[in-house]
Amino acid sequence: MSRKTARLTPDRAGGAQRADAAPTPSSVHAKVDTLRAVLDTAGPYLPADRLAIARAAAARASARLELSLSHTTVALAGTTGSGKSSMFNAFTSLDRSPVGVLRPTTAEAYACVWGDRDGGEALLDWLGVQPRRRFTRESALDGDDEVGLRGMVLLDLPDVDSIQPAHRAEVDRLLELVDVVVWVTDPQKYSDLVVHDGYLRRLATSRGGFIVALNQTDRLLPANLPQVATDLRRLLDEGGLTDVPLVATSATDEVPGPPARPRSTFRKPDPARSGPLAATGAGIPGFAGIRQLRELLEPSVAGRRAVLERLDADLVVVLEDLVELFGGPAPVVSPSVLADGFHRANGSKERLIEAAEQYAQHAAYGLPKVWFEAITEAATLRAAELPAALERASERVNAFDKGGGWRRAVGAVVPGLGRKAQEEKDRRTKAEYARVAESYVIAPVRDVVTAYSAARAALMDL
Numbered sequence: 001m002s003r004k005t006a007r008l009t010p011d012r013a014g015g016a017q018r019a020d021a022a023p024t025p026s027s028v029h030a031k032v033d034t035l036r037a038v039l040d041t042a043g044p045y046l047p048a049d050r051l052a053i054a055r056a057a058a059a060r061a062s063a064r065l066e067l068s069l070s071h072t073t074v075a076l077a078g079t080t081g082s083g084k085s086s087m088f089n090a091f092t093s094l095d096r097s098p099v100g101v102l103r104p105t106t107a108e109a110y111a112c113v114w115g116d117r118d119g120g121e122a123l124l125d126w127l128g129v130q131p132r133r134r135f136t137r138e139s140a141l142d143g144d145d146e147v148g149l150r151g152m153v154l155l156d157l158p159d160v161d162s163i164q165p166a167h168r169a170e171v172d173r174l175l176e177l178v179d180v181v182v183w184v185t186d187p188q189k190y191s192d193l194v195v196h197d198g199y200l201r202r203l204a205t206s207r208g209g210f211i212v213a214l215n216q217t218d219r220l221l222p223a224n225l226p227q228v229a230t231d232l233r234r235l236l237d238e239g240g241l242t243d244v245p246l247v248a249t250s251a252t253d254e255v256p257g258p259p260a261r262p263r264s265t266f267r268k269p270d271p272a273r274s275g276p277l278a279a280t281g282a283g284i285p286g287f288a289g290i291r292q293l294r295e296l297l298e299p300s301v302a303g304r305r306a307v308l309e310r311l312d313a314d315l316v317v318v319l320e321d322l323v324e325l326f327g328g329p330a331p332v333v334s335p336s337v338l339a340d341g342f343h344r345a346n347g348s349k350e351r352l353i354e355a356a357e358q359y360a361q362h363a364a365y366g367l368p369k370v371w372f373e374a375i376t377e378a379a380t381l382r383a384a385e386l387p388a389a390l391e392r393a394s395e396r397v398n399a400f401d402k403g404g405g406w407r408r409a410v411g412a413v414v415p416g417l418g419r420k421a422q423e424e425k426d427r428r429t430k431a432e433y434a435r436v437a438e439s440y441v442i443a444p445v446r447d448v449v450t451a452y453s454a455a456r457a458a459l460m461d462l
């Protein structure tokens, strides 16, 4: 998986802010503004599903930018019984999230804030974590031990594969909002990653921080760990998660951990491509694995980067999705294409509709399907009214041309006078037809084309 920020269509949207630059509050704000500009202008013409996703992303990013940027939300997510709550407790050194043998155990999220709770409270309100499920870590007793995680808001989520549909809904809701995800799996269930293939990839693509923890490694015979870890690494790679670090952990101290893994199994990601979380990638099993996890999280939490990376990646996914709906510049079409079509139609309703459709084909030439359809719809929306409108236009010309019949009669004797009268009538007819073409077809098409061009320009400015 390469980070989405690196792929914001440089050829089409090639712009000032280069993708690999670390996101800043202003660059993220700029993306939100772009997204809003695209939605405001092109919204009425975009497919409803994409529109809803894009609107939600814009709202999410705006809301998150208003909240504390010095806090980083980290969610422990994964299948039931993988050890999320045990890991939460190991991290917090507080047995706050009940660990259970009956599955599923965790029904609602627990949260622990490291350090200052100011700002963290508003964040937890936004996340919808119940006040009685909120805890604080890093007291005077900790000395400097927990300084590296100051600003972290760790969340223990319900199970993603729950038999309780409400759990899944709650997990999905929270995963939309959190900055970093630690996907907790175990030696029995990790092959379910195949099932979650697309799911995990989507999760990882829309944020800068994503880590997989192979938990309960103490349950494996030491000799089996390399094989399991290699197998999981292969599944991750095949699922497009090549940059995602894998850590072997044990969240309980019931069984002593096996010896350290050969480092080669754990991907050493390219820090330039995969962001700070992946900068240290080797895994060490057992309690040391939890330490390893901390080491992966600390730079991101301390550097306050995961929030902006998450928002940036999320917005890039949505913007890229929208970019797919745009192509080259809209063609310029002469209005005479339509007026000529009207003349040739000679009052036939079918042929008038054909003329409007033909105009739409010219106006939408080379544009993506969604715009082709919007332009055709705009061009033909009032097509049924065209015969009557053109009839009225002819009547207006005739009314003006009352004396023309006399001049044409005289024209049989004085040719110059008759020709002039005919030319005058033709000119007026053309002008009246052009007026009908403008208000019934060209103006509605122009509205769509203007929206296309404005939204396209906004995307290109990015």
Ligand SMILES: Nc1nc2c(ncn2[C@@H]2O[C@H](COP(=O)(O)OP(=O)(O)OP(=O)(O)O)[C@@H](O)[C@H]2O)c(=O)[nH]1
Pocket: 079, 080, 081, 082, 083, 084, 085, 086, 087, 098, 099, 100, 101, 102, 103, 104, 105, 106, 107, 157, 158, 159, 215, 216, 217, 218, 219, 249, 250, 251, 252, 254, 255
């Ligand atoms: N040996 C061993 N047991 C573990 C480990 N992690 C969790 N367990 C045990 O696995 C069981 C499930 O642990 P939980 O922490 O409740 O798992 P969970 O992922 O929070 O489960 P849900 O909330 O139901 O999704 C408990 O009996 C834990 O003691 C581990 O690393 N090693």
Ligand SMILES: [Mg+2]
Pocket: 084, 085, 086, 098, 099, 105, 106, 156, 157, 158
């Ligand atoms: Mg739990």
